[in-house]
Amino acid sequence: MYRAREDASRRRFLAYLAGSPLLAMQDGVITDVKDALNVMDFEAAARKAIPPAHFGYLATGVDDDSTLKANREGWSHIKLRPRRLIDVSKVDMSVEVFGTKWETPIVMCPVSGQRAFHEEGELAVARAGKQKKTLQILSTFTSTSVEDVSAAAGRPVWYQLYTTTSLAVAERLVMRAEAAGCPVLALTVDLPAGRNTETQKRMRLLDKRPCMACHAPSFEVSRFRRPMFEGLDVKGLEPYNPALTWDFVDRLKKMTKMKLVVKGIVTREDARLCREHGVDGIVVSNHGGRAEESLRATVESLPEVLDGAGAGIPVLVDGGIRRGTDVFKALALGARAACIGRPYVWGLGAFGQAGVERVLEMLRGEFELAMKQCGTTSVEQIGRAYVTGT
Numbered sequence: 001m002y003r004a005r006e007d008a009s010r011r012r013f014l015a016y017l018a019g020s021p022l023l024a025m026q027d028g029v030i031t032d033v034k035d036a037l038n039v040m041d042f043e044a045a046a047r048k049a050i051p052p053a054h055f056g057y058l059a060t061g062v063d064d065d066s067t068l069k070a071n072r073e074g075w076s077h078i079k080l081r082p083r084r085l086i087d088v089s090k091v092d093m094s095v096e097v098f099g100t101k102w103e104t105p106i107v108m109c110p111v112s113g114q115r116a117f118h119e120e121g122e123l124a125v126a127r128a129g130k131q132k133k134t135l136q137i138l139s140t141f142t143s144t145s146v147e148d149v150s151a152a153a154g155r156p157v158w159y160q161l162y163t164t165t166s167l168a169v170a171e172r173l174v175m176r177a178e179a180a181g182c183p184v185l186a187l188t189v190d191l192p193a194g195r196n197t198e199t200q201k202r203m204r205l206l207d208k209r210p211c212m213a214c215h216a217p218s219f220e221v222s223r224f225r226r227p228m229f230e231g232l233d234v235k236g237l238e239p240y241n242p243a244l245t246w247d248f249v250d251r252l253k254k255m256t257k258m259k260l261v262v263k264g265i266v267t268r269e270d271a272r273l274c275r276e277h278g279v280d281g282i283v284v285s286n287h288g289g290r291a292e293e294s295l296r297a298t299v300e301s302l303p304e305v306l307d308g309a310g311a312g313i314p315v316l317v318d319g320g321i322r323r324g325t326d327v328f329k330a331l332a333l334g335a336r337a338a339c340i341g342r343p344y345v346w347g348l349g350a351f352g353q354a355g356v357e358r359v360l361e362m363l364r365g366e367f368e369l370a371m372k373q374c375g376t377t378s379v380e381q382i383g384r385a386y387v388t389g390t
């Protein structure tokens, strides 16, 4: 009798625990998308879900990861100047880029090999982008083809180009992206040489799985076995091309009808050259602190790039954007849109499509709040007068 009562009360206690918020966290890590309070909550959840070697690839910067940290810290030096007593009951967050209107100025950066983070990889991201009406830029080294990702996104995505060391291969990639209907080509120019990704190397040592299970016969070769390289002659190919110059930008302009965006510009001089070479748009980026250890945050580069680019060329920025206020600051300084890399991949790694959707939703909500708090009702109103500290 006594035993039966004890069992019943135990069952009630377990049922209570199952519905309790206590169980939604394990060791301080969220186990349900609904429990995230900000996008950083997804980082710990992704670290738990993704094998250490793959998480190391996502997390790494270069050398001491100081540029990676500078990117994040850079936004905290810019302060807001909110205005009061303005009717902000309705705000319009939409932004137009190359004639297409997007619901928010938040863009998903190219991140390679997303099936290393979740089995549905780029397709889950595309479906989330479709749900949340968010632009996705697809990496050259995507683990799913541009055709399939575009179909899942409900429209052709932007395609990012690494030329590789063969310009013939680059040309074929461009033609394939164009044939898939991609409206914009983003040429990434910040990885001309190798890089020292120490965090990645360190985390690889923690992984007990054999690398060859994913990367047979080697990481270098398996990269060229991805869908975009099907049918191409990839023998002896290197992913990045140290011989690339502005001549190739001119060639690209002639080669394709797609709009040409150059990604990885951080100086006034190069922004001016973009303009002189007829580039249509620029992404201020240091590859999320994964290229050179410059120690310079992208938010610090943004004003001089805008200055060099001059009017009429949309300038986007990425690197360390983790809050809606960061998006607001990017726009206040003159960026057309703010791009995120790691945050949506944390969402992907932890919870697949639902995680990506939640990350986009949270940033969008925070951005809307920042707009209201500052007294701006459309993105056109967001300008220099709303920030200080630059």
Ligand SMILES: Cc1cc2nc3c(=O)[nH]c(=O)nc-3n(C[C@H](O)[C@H](O)[C@H](O)COP(=O)(O)O)c2cc1C
Pocket: 057, 058, 059, 071, 109, 110, 111, 112, 139, 140, 141, 160, 188, 263, 285, 286, 287, 288, 289, 290, 318, 319, 320, 321, 339, 340, 341, 342, 343
């Ligand atoms: C794991 C990983 C893979 C990336 N792959 C690419 C790529 O294939 N092409 C590219 O142009 N940039 C690539 N990037 C850089 C991102 O597009 C973007 O510039 C950067 O992630 C933005 O910084 P954030 O991660 O702090 O938001 C990659 C970044 C990460 C973290």
